[in-house]
Each structure stands twice: as C-alpha cells, then as structure tokens.
Amino acid sequence: MSSVNSTTISTDRVAKQRGIPTRCNCGEKVSRFTSKTVQNPGRLFHTCPMGSEKDKTHLFKWTDESVVEEIEDFQDLFDVLLVDNSEFQKSLTASETMLKHHESRIEEVEAALARSEEKTVECINELKIIKALFVCCLVIVFMFLTYP
Numbered sequence: 044m045s046s047v048n049s050t051t052i053s054t055d056r057v058a059k060q061r062g063i064p065t066r067c068n069c070g071e072k073v074s075r076f077t078s079k080t081v082q083n084p085g086r087l088f089h090t091c092p093m094g095s096e097k098d099k100t101h102l103f104k105w106t107d108e109s110v111v112e113e114i115e116d117f118q119d120l121f122d123v124l125l126v127d128n129s130e131f132q133k134s135l136t137a138s139e140t141m142l143k144h145h146e147s148r149i150e151e152v153e154a155a156l157a158r159s160e161e162k163t164v165e166c167i168n169e170l171k172i173i174k175a176l177f178v179c180c181l182v183i184v185f186m187f188l189t190y191p
C-alpha cells in the first residue's frame with residue numbers, strides 16, 4: 044500500500060516537474076545530493092532543504108530519472124528539429140529554383156531593354172534624316188518661290 048502511494052506521488056511529481064527540477068513546490072531551490080542509504084548508496088537525487096525521500100510534501104527526485112527525462116525531451120526536440128530542418132531544406136530548394144527562374148527573367152528583360160535602346164537610337168537617326176530632308180525641301184520651296 045505504501046509503495047503504491049509512493050509511486051503515485053512520484054509520478055505526480057514527475058508530471059509537474061519534468062527533467063532536472065529547479066524549485067520545490069514550497070518555493071525553495073532544490074539542490075543535488077548523494078544518497079547514503081543502504082537501498083540506494085551513492086545514487087544522486089534532487090531535493091529542497093526540507094525534503095527527503097520519505098517526506099512526500101517536498102520535492103524529492105532521483106537524478107538519474109531526471110536525466111532520462113531530459114534525454115527523452117531532448118530526443119523529442121531533436122526529432123522536431125530534424126523535421127523542421129527537412130522542411131527548411133525543401134523550402135530552400137524551392138527558393139533556389141524560384142531565384143534561378145527570376146534570374147532568367149531578369150536576363151530576358153535586360154536583353155529586351157538593350158534591343159529597345161538600339162531601336163530608339165535607330166529611330167533618332169531616322170528622325171534626323173527626315174528633319175534634314177524636310178529642311179532641304181523647305182529651302183528648295185523657298186528658292187523656287189523667291190526666284191522667278
């Protein structure tokens with residue numbers, strides 16, 4: 044009966060403070076100690092200044108169990124990071140593809156712009172020729188009208 048109660052309380056504590064604990068429910072900071080009992084000689088545990096393995100009102104947690112929880116949580120986090128990294132790699136590949144597409148579009152626009160500039164220069168030259176012809180025609184008409 045006592046063992047069942049102990050297990051239940053221990054499970055509650057684990058649920059409340061997963062991993063290496065930092066504070067007891069009473070508000071005190073917890074510290075790490077080494078067990079000197081016959082059942083657990085040399086085993087590390089965390090407890091507050093008022094806690095003990097038998098006093099269930101204060102935090103008492105075996106450090107090896109806390110470390111296992113820390114490793115499990117880290118493994119979960121690592122799995123999430125792996126998935127995130129995979130998603131990031133996919134996103135990066137898609138971005139690189141889009142970037143190459145945009146670069147080719149920019150090259151196309153630059154080529155079109157260069158062709159447009161060439162056409163503009165051709166048009167300006169043609170306009171100069173037309174202007175010169177128009178001036179020649181005006182001079183001829185003027186001469187025709189002034190010399191009888």
Ligand SMILES: [Zn+2]
Binds near residue numbers: 067069070071
């Ligand atoms: Zn306490």
